[in-house]
Every structure is written in C-alpha cells, then in structure tokens.
Amino acid sequence: REMFESPEGKELLSQxxxxxxxxGVGALALGYPDGELPQPKPRKEGYIIKVL
Known part of the structure; x- marks a missing residue:
C-alpha cells in the first residue's frame, strides 16, 4: 500500500x-512458460487495470 500513499502514487490512482x-495495494508481474500461450479467461469489464 505504501507505494500508492506518496504524492506520485496518489496521482496515478487519480489518473x-x-x-x-x-x-491500490501493490504490484504484480506474471509470465508464462516457454511454449504455446493459453487462452485468457474472461474478465469483468473494467475490473483489471493494466499499466504497462
């Protein structure tokens, strides 16, 4: 949580x-093993925010 309590973090949440x-409670990085990628599971509209 601390990463979003800074002025910069609060600005990002606002944006x-x-x-x-x-x-916001943290950061997450996911990956897949080498090979064919699986089909993504359905997601709720607007439920996940991706920041790249």
Missing amino acids: WGITDPLT
Missing part, C-alpha cells in the same frame, strides 16, 4: 479513476 473506497 486511473481509482478513488475511495478503492485503493
């Missing part, structure tokens, strides 16, 4: 439209 009662 992404994340406001109270929601909060």
